[in-house]
Amino acid sequence: MTFTLAHLSDPHLPLPPKPRFADLASKRMLGYLNWTRNRHSIHRREILDALVGDLQAQQPDHIAVTGDLVNIALPAEFAPAREWLESVGPPDRVSLVPGNHDTYITATATHFGESFTDYVSGDDGAPGYPYLRRRDHVALIGVSSAVPSAPFMATGRLGEAQRSRLEAMLQGLASERAFRVLLIHHPLRSRSRFKRLTDASALIALLQRHPVDLVLHGHDHVHATIRIDTPTGTIPVIGVPSASAFNDHHRPSAAYNLFAISETNDGWRCEHRSRGFAGTETVQELRDPVLL
Template sequence: MAPLTAPFTLAHLSDPHLPPLPTPRLVELAGKRALGYVNWRRNRHKYQRREVLDALVADIKAQAPDHIAVTGDLVNLAMEAEFAPARAWLDSVGPPDRVTTIPGNHDAYVRATRHRFGESFAPYLAGDDGSTGFPAIRRRGPAALISLSSAVPTLPLMATGTLGREQLAALAGVLEQLAAEDVFRVLLVHHPLKSRAWQKRLTDSAALLALLKRHGVELVLQGHDHVHSTMWFEGPNGNIPAVGVPSASALAHGRYPAAAYNLFAIEKDNAGWRCEQVVRSLDHGLQVREIKRARLI
């Protein structure tokens, strides 16, 4: 591959939990949704704010990245009334050829509507071959974006994710294919590869890590935990960075930081790939500023 004249820039945000929450119908407030609604009314509405999300997206647009990745949890309780506003919001972020999204656990909150995310956001999920299954591959500039879905309905008080044998088997083939190509491989997954809490873990992370150790990628982008994080995992040619980011609509609260996004500058150099991370975060005045810059590769 010839050297690029300028780095390819990839923005990463996650967990917008699009506020405000629509008023639920009584029939929708059963089981897990009832607990989620109580949590929203008591706590989450105080710090998941639309003005925060709007400020973050405005700053992303000002940075003019080549592509934007959104790693799940666009909605909150997966009620029917949430999906149309979430799709309108995603359309405002950018067109499907410039934005890639994957589902999070809140997007598949209950079995009754677990299919709605795929229906509502199909153009933003589809691989280059037009398929909307997972894994999906999107090639953008020097990058190959590999989308996974860890979104499955779970019992109340649980927020685990699962890829499943079929998706993992397909991923093995995708990674083997891409390993032979000169592309910067970016894996998108909602649940972190190493969980901070048992009830929020990726249940088959060991199988995923084994695939990455064998075949490798250059970068993993993840969400779910609502915190800044950089984890390192073994790959065939060195350690792989897995980077998480706070909720895109959150005010700082407790141990959770304010909304932020990551901007990655990716380019080829003589030694291989170069990837620099810039973290841009909301301050107390709803202004977005750079708070960190680091070279990952």
């Protein structure tokens, strides 16, 4: 039996019109100016809607969304973001983790969890990260790398407590016949010190001790594939462009990934393919499927 997992990230839904000046205090002012001067012309709702429509036509068994639903975490951004996510799928078919834009400043850092509790809860219903969801033979593990950061910074961090809980969870999964997928917003390796996961080396060391089968992330708005070496093999780490981007001269246009996961006599088989925009305003297959 094949389980199809879709992955999209960084939709960056449009800001509400004319936010109050008081709401734009501190780092939010920089984010608002960036949106009005540049990002609003790149992150387009009609592109996002077309991409999601194509994704739903593929009829995946489950959908992973790895953060940055909003832009500067205004209170008024969360209700429309919730409405959009419900249009993607119900909580039992969509697994979500937050991005740095979802926890943009400390004052509203809890709004994301309060708005999307049923999308970021494990099968046990307990709040907090990591969470664990079992869907057929796939174990989805969601962690949060989203923390408020200083102006001009977009770094993330899991922290020692979350890493400790993750290690215990992966130890418990080691004896199960499950394809383990880790969902995180930040990439495990970054070229920018201003956008990196600050405790990436500790997370990589943890995964080398207790491997997963696949890591999915967003944040950089690009197609990305790296591999983490472990004593038993390698872990593919796959990033995806923003789900709403179009005509960005620095990064690819919107895309999503599909992973067809099945069990064989030799272990797990995972086929990866991408669909998205490539110079035209229609979604298409971007490359031939590859085995991970």
